[in-house]
Amino acid sequence: MEPLVVLREAEPDEAELLASLSQRSFDSDIEIGAPGPGGPPGYDDPAWQRRMMQAGDYYCLLVEGAPVGGAIVFAKGGGACELARLFVEPSRCRRGIGTAAVRLLMERYPQATRWILDTPAWNPRTRGFYERLGFTAYGSVTLDDGLELALYEKSCDRLF
Numbered sequence: 001m002e003p004l005v006v007l008r009e010a011e012p013d014e015a016e017l018l019a020s021l022s023q024r025s026f027d028s029d030i031e032i033g034a035p036g037p038g039g040p041p042g043y044d045d046p047a048w049q050r051r052m053m054q055a056g057d058y059y060c061l062l063v064e065g066a067p068v069g070g071a072i073v074f075a076k077g078g079g080a081c082e083l084a085r086l087f088v089e090p091s092r093c094r095r096g097i098g099t100a101a102v103r104l105l106m107e108r109y110p111q112a113t114r115w116i117l118d119t120p121a122w123n124p125r126t127r128g129f130y131e132r133l134g135f136t137a138y139g140s141v142t143l144d145d146g147l148e149l150a151l152y153e154k155s156c157d158r159l160f
Contacts, residue, residue, distance in 0.1 A: 079113035
């Protein structure tokens with residue numbers, strides 16, 4: 001049974017907390033093959049978190065009223081939405097929180113006909129997670145720093 005997860009718009013005064021949750025989440029990837037602690041741009045920076053609250057739809061994930069993670073969504077036009085970031089505090093992983101959050105996000109954007117995202121190609125945990133939710137890999141891109149990202153998409157005619 002999935003836990004009761006609530007999505008709430010993140011507030012600027014939560015930027016430090018969200019940066020801390022994000023940092024713990026992404027740094028935990030070292031346990032599954034990351035070359036070292038680290039994450040995507042701004043993952044540990046409260047100022048970046050505040051900028052994303054202005055640039056896109058930034059949600060705080062709550063379980064039993066307590067913040068446990070975050071998600072950032074960008075409406076891309078043409079019916080597409082990008083799940084730009086999703087993170088859950090490591091001690092709460094593998095409890096259905098991420099699955100529930102993705103389901104709630106998709107329900108929140110009924111106009112979306114397609115969801116897109118990227119995740120490090122080397123990361124079996126995130127790739128498996130998104131594939132279990134029905135996302136399909138459709139390509140990859142290599143960033144200037146050499147990081148290869150796997151590109152995923154999901155048609156909204158097959159939600160779960």
